Amino acid sequence: MDFGYARVSTTHQDLERQLVALAEHGITEDRIYADKKTGATVDRPKFQEMLGYARPGDTIVATNLDRLGRNLRECLNVIHDLTERGVGVKTLRDPLPIDTTDTSGMAEISVAMLALFAHMERVFMRERAAHAREVAAAQGKQPGRPRKLSAAQLAAARAALREDQPAAQVAEAFGVSRATLYRYLAEAPAAQPSAANTE
CATH class of the missing domain: 3.40.50.1390 (Resolvase, N-terminal catalytic domain)
Structure with missing residues (x-):
């Protein structure tokens, strides 16, 4: 059918x-x-x-x-x-x-050709992405999506959380979701105090 x-x-x-x-x-x-x-x-x-x-x-x-x-x-x-x-x-x-x-074998050939095209498509996509990263690095730009929080904003958010401000309010103040805020905090752990500052 x-x-x-x-x-x-x-x-x-x-x-x-x-x-x-x-x-x-x-x-x-x-x-x-x-x-x-x-x-x-x-x-x-x-x-x-x-x-x-x-x-x-x-x-x-x-x-x-x-x-x-x-x-x-x-x-x-x-x-x-x-x-x-x-x-x-x-x-x-x-x-x-x-x-x-189709039992004549043409179906297998067609699917094999499509598989080849799909492989070529993935290879070209990887090459384009790698080239874009190289160009961005050469121009001093951060590859990938623009960051939603700068280092200064992240430090301010961390300070607000240390003051026991609710994470949801801090995230809203910086125009990001709470999940995004937590992800950025995890990616950039707070700087540890140096030995000179602990003496």
Whole structure:
């Protein structure tokens, strides 16, 4: 049995194009599942409902592979998990169509190519991140996200906490969450007094 899956990232986007393509493929409306939710998680209501119905020998059909996940690596994980369950995956409009029910070997080649692309994507992302860190270091900038608390602010926050001010109030005063405040305090422990000051 074929199940159709359609997804758009926001409630403002239209599912119609995908629904029409699935219907033209012969999937009846009662076997089409659609989510209006980001692909950043596989914990999507209709997606999970569809997985609950799918049995070995069934196939999940989508217009494009990116409907199943947020990136190539996640889509490959979905394909792997479904294959382990004996459930096929088929796409209708990808430049490199996927059909894991194809026994001719083309399906394995397509998935292998996608795995290669996913690996290349990760390598390029790591290289771009490393280059950005090198450029930032060369310019004397702190790599990563800008810090929310400066050293002076952190010292003032620490002093306020020593005066038994509630952590929630201190965090609010500096415009950060209590969790962020605690994280910064843990990253930069208070300076220990020197031997000269303890004599």
